[in-house]
Amino acid sequence: MIYTKPTYKPQYENFIGGEWVAPISGEYFDNISPVDGEVLTKIPRSNEKDCEAAILAANKAFQSFKHTSVIERSTLLNKIADAIEANLENIAIAETLDNGKAIRETLNADVPLVVDHFRYFASVIRAESGTVSDLDENTISQEIHEPYGVVAQIIPWNFPLLMAAWKLAPAIAAGNCVVMKPASATPMSILLLMETIQSVLPKGVINIINGAGGKIGKYLSTHELVKKVGFTGETTTGQLIMQYATENIIPSTLELGGKSPNIFLESIMDADDEFFDKAIEGLVLFAFNSGEVCTCPSRALIQESIYEPFMARVLERVKAIKLGNPLDTECMMGAQCSLNQKEKIMEYIKIGKEEGAELLIGGDVYKSETNPNGFYIQPTLFKGHNKMRIFQEEIFGPVLAVTTFKDEEEALAIANDTIYGLGSGVWSRDAHQLHKFSRGIEAGRVWVNCYHIYPSHASFGGYKKSGIGRETHMMMLNSYRHTKNILTSYNKNKLGFF
Amino acid sequence: MKRLDVTPAAAEVIERLKKEHGELVFNQSGGCCDGTAPMCYEKGDFYVPSRNVKLGEICGCEFFIDKDQFEYFKHSFITIDVREEKAAFGNSFSLEIDLGYQFITKSRIFTDEEYKQLLEEEK
Numbered sequence: 159m160i161y162t163k164p165t166y167k168p169q170y171e172n173f174i175g176g177e178w179v180a181p182i183s184g185e186y187f188d189n190i191s192p193v194d195g196e197v198l199t200k201i202p203r204s205n206e207k208d209c210e211a212a213i214l215a216a217n218k219a220f221q222s223f224k225h226t227s228v229i230e231r232s233t234l235l236n237k238i239a240d241a242i243e244a245n246l247e248n249i250a251i252a253e254t255l256d257n258g259k260a261i262r263e264t265l266n267a268d269v270p271l272v273v274d275h276f277r278y279f280a281s282v283i284r285a286e287s288g289t290v291s292d293l294d295e296n297t298i299s300q301e302i303h304e305p306y307g308v309v310a311q312i313i314p315w316n317f318p319l320l321m322a323a324w325k326l327a328p329a330i331a332a333g334n335c336v337v338m339k340p341a342s343a344t345p346m347s348i349l350l351l352m353e354t355i356q357s358v359l360p361k362g363v364i365n366i367i368n369g370a371g372g373k374i375g376k377y378l379s380t381h382e383l384v385k386k387v388g389f390t391g392e393t394t395t396g397q398l399i400m401q402y403a404t405e406n407i408i409p410s411t412l413e414l415g416g417k418s419p420n421i422f423l424e425s426i427m428d429a430d431d432e433f434f435d436k437a438i439e440g441l442v443l444f445a446f447n448s449g450e451v452c453t454c455p456s457r458a459l460i461q462e463s464i465y466e467p468f469m470a471r472v473l474e475r476v477k478a479i480k481l482g483n484p485l486d487t488e489c490m491m492g493a494q495c496s497l498n499q500k501e502k503i504m505e506y507i508k509i510g511k512e513e514g515a516e517l518l519i520g521g522d523v524y525k526s527e528t529n530p531n532g533f534y535i536q537p538t539l540f541k542g543h544n545k546m547r548i549f550q551e552e553i554f555g556p557v558l559a560v561t562t563f564k565d566e567e568e569a570l571a572i573a574n575d576t577i578y579g580l581g582s583g584v585w586s587r588d589a590h591q592l593h594k595f596s597r598g599i600e601a602g603r604v605w606v607n608c609y610h611i612y613p614s615h616a617s618f619g620g621y622k623k624s625g626i627g628r629e630t631h632m633m634m635l636n637s638y639r640h641t642k643n644i645l646t647s648y649n650k651n652k653l654g655f656f
Numbered sequence: 657m658k659r660l661d662v663t664p665a666a667a668e669v670i671e672r673l674k675k676e677h678g679e680l681v682f683n684q685s686g687g688c689c690d691g692t693a694p695m696c697y698e699k700g701d702f703y704v705p706s707r708n709v710k711l712g713e714i715c716g717c718e719f720f721i722d723k724d725q726f727e728y729f730k731h732s733f734i735t736i737d738v739r740e741e742k743a744a745f746g747n748s749f750s751l752e753i754d755l756g757y758q759f760i761t762k763s764r765i766f767t768d769e770e771y772k773q774l775l776e777e778e779k
Contacts (some may be wrong), residue, residue: 315746341746370754371748372752375749376749391746392687393686394685398702401703413688415691498741498760502692505762506692547729551691551725554689577722623687
């Protein structure tokens with residue numbers, strides 16, 4: 159089935175205090191679809207004054223939202239989930255057109271995961287409690303939670319809606335109000351989502367402000383009313399945000415990418431069965447979301463003894479990846495998110511060739527017949543060694559760097575020889591080996607005999623330069639609230655010091 | 657022998673940014689989304705990590721890279737270029753995006769001869 163491209167409103171506005179508000183400057187920028195290179199709509203180019211309005215709206219909303227009961231917030235999150243689910247198809251189409259990813263991904267992964275994320279946080283806040291301790295016969299200590307207030311969230315363009323949900327759901331569940339800045343490459347789908355949930359959302363609880371990050375990013379991160387900043391993006395801006403956070407002494411959560419190893423041990427080929435089939439898919443998942451995933455399994459480490467037969471089967475599977483129109487449910491890999499990103503990936507393919515890596519498949523742009531002006535690249539595999547730049551830098555595209563290892567020790571050494579530590583995968587039929595690798599890999603997520611699964615109730619985040627803090631899982635609630643200790647003495651007698 | 661150069665087009669944008677912001681500093685970024693692009697900030701606004709490596713200067717502005725990143729960048733000759741980007745300018749805080757541009761890092765691997773000469777000169 160091929161979905162038809164809908165016509166969208168010619169222009170969107172910022173969403174501030176529950177209203178659609180034009181940018182004060184009156185300036186807009188084009189939102190270009192990577193699917194066909196055409197303008198989808200126009201998006202506000204905001205400045206500091208727009209940010210100020212959004213922060214004040216969030217702060218005003220917080221004055222009442224902080225008093226909402228857990229039941230009220232849980233109900234709100236469920237209503238948000240229901241509204242999104244009722245409009246799932248339209249939102250999925252918008253996400254595909256905005257980001258370029260294949261419609262089978264937005265229909266079956268991105269948007270259903272968004273819905274689930276709101277439902278997950280709606281549930282867990284009903285079931286959790288603070289703690290009470292009897293410190294002695296007459297002294298009671300209570301640990302309770304209170305929201306921070308206004309939080310700023312700056313999200314990336316690879317999963318525009320899911321990354322929004324990962325940040326919004328726990329923040330609201332904990333009782334905060336949000337000012338969010340979507341990535342300029344993918345601003346439309348989140349605005350469409352806001353239209354969908356607008357009628358159930360109290361005014362000012364979520365505010366969306368669009369534009370270039372340079373000035374407004376600083377304004378948001380340094381504003382005295384902003385009590386926390388969440389950011390997903392590259393390392394230098396991550397450092398800058400941490401530095402800005404020192405101005406008002408507030409916390410920041412940073413997710414800054416990875417170069418995730420996916421390790422295949424020889425026992426996977428002990429039988430040519432369902433599990434081996436799963437392992438082949440596990441490697442080819444580097445092409446999921448056109449490779450634009452922070453946890454993309456972008457380094458495949460394969461045991462030397464199985465390299466030739468395993469790679470033969472892998473290449474067959476890579477050849478079977480159907481490119482084409484992302485709005486076609488048969489399409490398996492869509493477009494890269496922007497022209498800039500496409501060119502950056504092509505630059506890496508050039509670097510790989512110059513460094514002497516062996517090109518196993520792909521290595522060029524993909525010329526789409528239906529969308530000649532879209533931004534497409536062929537799934538590409540290089541074989542080389544771990545010191546090459548294509549093994550060390552996050553390419554953020556469908557480019558896999560493959561290398562081999564002799565034994566477990568060498569595999570672990572290569573896996574950990576990276577500045578990042580976000581995702582990783584290990585594949586084996588040997589339970590002892592699986593344990594050794596899952597504990598030995600320095601990364602926040604180890605997928606054991608699986609990859610690219612993102613349940614709400616499993617924490618996600620980085621070791622090393624992949625960032626600080628976690629996302630998903632109910633532990634996220636504590637990233638969005640204070641802990642207050644109430645220490646009560648029921649003893650009638652004084653301490654006796656004075 | 658240099659490690660770093662700038663295209664005339666990028667130099668023009670840098671000069672415009674200098675007029676608006678004063679002295680600038682560059683830091684090569686890494687990681688997700690807009691990673692592997694140079695980030696341009698006002699000098700003094702970005703605290704350059706004390707162990708970062710200075711790759712050189714462009715238009716009189718210092719250009720740094722994380723010391724671990726330098727380990728695998730050291731064999732590459734870098735040219736800072738720019739492209740007009742009126743729409744999809746990512747989510748970084750780099751200053752040129754407000755003007756509708758995006759700086760790009762272009763690389764060429766040094767030949768063995770060049771790299772030997774470079775190391776000699778840097779001794």
